[in-house]
Amino acid sequence: MPFIRLPGAPAFILAGCLGLALPLGVEAQDYPSRPIRLVVPFPAGGPTDAYARLIGQKLGEAWKQTVVVDNKPGATGLIGSTIVKDAAPDGYTLLFTSNSAQVIGPLLHKPASFDSVADFTPVTMVIRYPMYFLVSSALPAKTLKDFVALAKQRPGKLNYSSVGLGSGGHLACELINIAAGIDTVHVPYKGAAPAQAALAAGEVDFMCDSVGFSQPMVQAGRMRGLAVTAARRSPAVPDVPTAAEQGVRGLEAYIWTGIFGPKGMPDAIRDALQAEVARILALPEFKARADKDGSDIIAGSPASLMQDMTAEKATWSRVIAEKNIKAQ
Numbered sequence: 126m127p128f129i130r131l132p133g134a135p136a137f138i139l140a141g142c143l144g145l146a147l148p149l150g151v152e153a154q155d156y157p158s159r160p161i162r163l164v165v166p167f168p169a170g171g172p173t174d175a176y177a178r179l180i181g182q183k184l185g186e187a188w189k190q191t192v193v194v195d196n197k198p199g200a201t202g203l204i205g206s207t208i209v210k211d212a213a214p215d216g217y218t219l220l221f222t223s224n225s226a227q228v229i230g231p232l233l234h235k236p237a238s239f240d241s242v243a244d245f246t247p248v249t250m251v252i253r254y255p256m257y258f259l260v261s262s263a264l265p266a267k268t269l270k271d272f273v274a275l276a277k278q279r280p281g282k283l284n285y286s287s288v289g290l291g292s293g294g295h296l297a298c299e300l301i302n303i304a305a306g307i308d309t310v311h312v313p314y315k316g317a318a319p320a321q322a323a324l325a326a327g328e329v330d331f332m333c334d335s336v337g338f339s340q341p342m343v344q345a346g347r348m349r350g351l352a353v354t355a356a357r358r359s360p361a362v363p364d365v366p367t368a369a370e371q372g373v374r375g376l377e378a379y380i381w382t383g384i385f386g387p388k389g390m391p392d393a394i395r396d397a398l399q400a401e402v403a404r405i406l407a408l409p410e411f412k413a414r415a416d417k418d419g420s421d422i423i424a425g426s427p428a429s430l431m432q433d434m435t436a437e438k439a440t441w442s443r444v445i446a447e448k449n450i451k452a453q
Contacts, residue, residue: 154393156216156393156394156397157188157190157216157217158190159190159217160190160191160192160193160217161181161184161185161190161191161192161193161216161217161218161219162193162195162217162218162219163177163180163181163192163193163194163195163219163220163221164195164197164205164206164208164209164218164219164220164221165177165194165195165196165197165205165221165222166197166198166199166202166203166204166205166206166220166222166226167196167198167202167205167222167223167226167288167316167317168196168198168315168316168317168318169196170316170317170318171288171316171317171318171338172254172317172335172337172338172380172382172418173221173222173223173382174194174196176221176251176252176382177194177221177382178194179411179414180221180251180384180402180405181193181194181221183405183408183411184401184402184405187401187404187405188401194221198315198316200230200452201225201226201229201230201233201289201290201291201292201452202222202223202225202226202227202230203226203230203231203234203238203239205220205222205226206220206222206226206227206230206238206239207238207239209245209385209386209387210239210244210245210387210388211387212387213387214246214386214387214388214389214390214391215390215394216386216390216391216394216395216398218386218387219248219384219385219386219398220245220384220385220386221251221382221383221384222382222383222385223293223380223381223382223383224293224380224381224383224434224437225288225291225292225293225294225295225296225380227241227245227383227385227434228241228434228437228438228441229291229292229293229296229441229445230291232291232438232441232442232445233290233291233445233450233451233452234452241434241438242431242434242435242438243388244388245385245386245387245388246385246386246387246388246389246390246395246427247383247385247427247428247430247431247434248383248384248385248386248395248398248399248402248427248430249383249384249398249399249402249403249423249424249425249426249427249430250381250382250383250423250424250425250429250430250433251381251382251383251384251402251406251422251423251424252381252382252406252415252418252420252421252422252423253379253380253381253382253420253421253423254335254336254337254359254379254380254381254418254419254420254421255336255353255354255355255359255377255378255379255380255419256293256294256297256333256334256335256353256354256378256379256380257333257334257335257336257339257340257350257352257353257354257359257362257365257419258272258301258331258333258350258351258352258353258354258368259324259331259332259333259334259339259343259348259349259350259351260272260324260330260331260348260349260351261324261325261327261329261330261331261348261349262327262346262347262348262349263327264330264331264349266349266351267349267351268351268371269351269352269366269368269371269372269373270371270372270373272331272351273305273307273373276305276307276308276309277306277307280307280308281308281309281310282310283307283309283310283330283331284309284310284311284312284329284330285298285309285310285311285312285329285330285331285332285333286312286313286314286320286321286323286324286328286329286332287311287312287313287314287320287332287333288313288314288315288316288317288320289313289314289315289316290311290313290450290452291445291450291452292313293333293378293380294320294332294333294334294380295311295313295450296378296441296444296445296450297333297354297378298311298331298332298333299311299444299448299450300354300375300376300378300444301333301368301373301376302448303375303444303447303448304368304373304374304375304376305373305376309330309331312328312329317334317338320332320334321334321338321339321342324342324347324348325342325347325348333354335380335418335419335420336350336353336359336361336362336418336419336420337361337417337418337419337420338418340361340362340419343362350362350365351365351371352365352366352367352368352370352371352373353365353366353367353368353419354367354368354376354377354378354379355367355377355379356369356377359419360416360419361416361417361418361419362419381423381433383430384398384402386398395427399426399427402424403424406422406423406424407422407424
């Protein structure tokens with residue numbers, strides 16, 4: 126299922142390979158027998174990094190192995206993703222990423238650096254959350270309707286921050302432009318923390334971010350939350366209405382995080398990872414963290430993650446084409 130709605134959008138070969146069967150089987154059976162590298166294609170401190178560290182810690186405790194979270198930001202996630210794509214498919218180099226890097230990033234580059242579905246082994250979607258539409262506390266808008274009216278009065282004058290070109294926050298704000306018929310200007314930053322700081326300082330007028338990462342700033346009066354891009358209100362901010370409740374339809378979008386391995390990773394290792402992550406996500410402490418962040422725990426199968434990504438690629442491609450978004 127795509128995680129965005131637009132306006133108007135409706136074996137293993139036995140012959141000659143028997144020598145490979147035993148090594149792969151033995152390695153899968155003994156997995157993990159050494160440290161695991163968990164690559165995050167974003168800077169430290171953001172939402173994806175935070176969940177990667179939580180899961181990495183729990184995986185290490187359960188398997189009595191070190192799980193090293195390795196931040197490799199840059200190029201809308203392509204640098205970190207490519208490291209994992211080119212790694213040995215043995216389960217010891219994994220990718221903890223989001224759809225902004227795994228699905229959207231490759232669509233911005235022609236030719237694409239990799240195929241987000243075909244060049245990886247999907248393991249599981251971890252969590253997903255709607256975008257939180259936030260404005261500077263200096264802006265007079267108190268509701269999403271107020272903001273749209275203000276933007277129409279000032280075409281091309283209001284600007285917004287994001288964690289980078291092609292990020293989920295970038296495209297969610299472009300969706301607002303499409304759905305509300307307004308014209309605002311993108312100002313990309315290098316990571317979630319500087320993008321948020323720019324809004325808190327009044328350097329930009331608005332942004333789309335996660336509830337968990339932004340709500341402390343809202344509570345401190347540094348910015349104002351006007352809407353969530355979900356079908357229903359977020360339990361984490363129940364007083365904040367959805368965009369649809371405020372008359373802006375066609376603005377339902379989510380960010381998700383997930384785990385991938387290189388293409389060709391053995392099914393036994395993939396399934397062991399998926400099962401262990403699902404166990405971790407079912408822990409009460411993890412559910413409490415997700416609820417606080419306004420996130421839904423998914424813990425889905427590899428097949429469902431692949432299906433979702435395939436559908437989402439087509440949808441995000443439409444946004445990128447309509448807004449003529451290109452990698453710089």
